[in-house]
Amino acid sequence: MLTIALAKGRTADDVLPLWRRAGIPVPADIDDSRALVFELAGTPFGDLRYLLAKPVDVPTYVQFGVADIGVVGKDILLEYDRDVYELLDLGTGYCKLCVAGRAVHKNTRPRRVATKYPRLADEYFRSQGADVEIVTLSGSIELAAVIGLTERIFDLVQSGATLRANGLVVFDEVLDVTARLIANRSSYRTKRAELERVVAALEAVLAGQEEEMRR
């Protein structure tokens, strides 16, 4: 059996269409059920079990080997440094890690930064030679800049709509983020054949998409 950890919410929405195109069976009720574990027996990919977890927890489930593979954003992989294999760039869930703030602060010296990526933010500002105080928050990061807790935020930007709605602008684009297929180190070695079937099916879809884009 192959256990697959997916992130509840956005990642699952982005990833499930890809999964369906690759012909990997997905439980019919995964979108609207409140269950967290779904099992599918006897698929062409063997028995499959899906886990729905919080995005940041996906690599944890995979590192400990309770999930063999998982799908998670590159931002989380970089921030938490879990010991897993990163097998495929799925290209979905595309967004950017950005520094943003109110336009008046665009050219001021960075002093305080709000983020849920303290490690990446620290690395970034060190690379800029800037000495900043990092304020770690767990959500609605924009609020910090709107209310003046910090003059900058370091956060994921997808469409930019939330920034615009709050009168914030992007100062710098730090990193492109897409969803990645990750695998447990032990599963990758001991269940290689099962795992490769899923990887090959996804790779075929991704190659097809690239082909279309080129046309």
Added chain:
Amino acid sequence: MQRPWADRPLGMRDIYPEEARRRRDLENHLLAYFERHGFAQVSSGALEYVDSLLRGRPSSQAAAWIQWFDMSGRAIALRPDMTPAIARMAAPAVGRGRIPIRWCYAERVYHRPADPALVTWSSGRPVEWTQVGVEWIGERGTDVDCSLLELCQGALASLALQGCQTVVGHAGFTPAFLEAAGIAPDEVKPLLDLLAEGDYVGFRTQAARAGADTDMLAALSRLDPFTGIRLVEALGGRWRMDAPGAAAAEAAWRELVSLAEALRRRGLEAAISFDLSLYRSLPYYTGIIFEVFAPGVGAPIGYGGRYDGLLAHYGADAPAVGFSFEAERLLTALGEGEG
């Protein structure tokens, strides 16, 4: 909140009666197995000088060590593994020509606490854990490597641990192969780091950028020394014998093919496979490198490799090969450790 009990330091684990006895039994069982196969137990203190630990290793490794200064002002650290201590202890004997040396050990080793949520034995990064292993100094060749892998398999079999899989790579082959594929020498090191980290997406992107014309990861994974074919046949027309690195890759490949033959002769091919995309980040490895996996444990239960270059850093040149088991992960695999 006031607590009536005394605190246990972050990352330390208390072990209660049943579990402590099981761990001792496991250590004793493995040591006895190694001793029956000609390895004598040694032991050393938990502290080593940092400059001694850093011989043959990049200084970046020290970031993970628990370090401070002794009374004379020299930097010391709790040993991160036993190999440096064994090399330090063996070098004077090697210098006097007393080889081969075959030693085994069961010792606690230490790393700085990581993310508290990951400080666990089963798959995370504990602060203190137990390694039980062997080092075999002064001999090289297919038979020695094969015997070492056989010892590792035999030890697992003696524990009645089912379904283990050992994956073997080669520290000399992989870089030479990348170079022979047309990747500039200064691009090879970052690519090896990506392989060691397991960032295969990064590896593919960087390899393509560095001039590889095929999927190097798939090419490395597909090469199987058990087939016994010549490298040039395995790679079809793409292999140029005169490319830089090609000769070194050929030599390492021949070593791997004869190791595969030896493993088959000894009936070990079922539990051992090759994957030349497997790479470990310690620069002193020169030959085979391997990781051992057991069902139900998310991280390797053992590691090993050949490090012919390390002893020279300790004052006496000699080839060496060794491996160690992670005792607490083995206990998990045996269904007796932490769940």
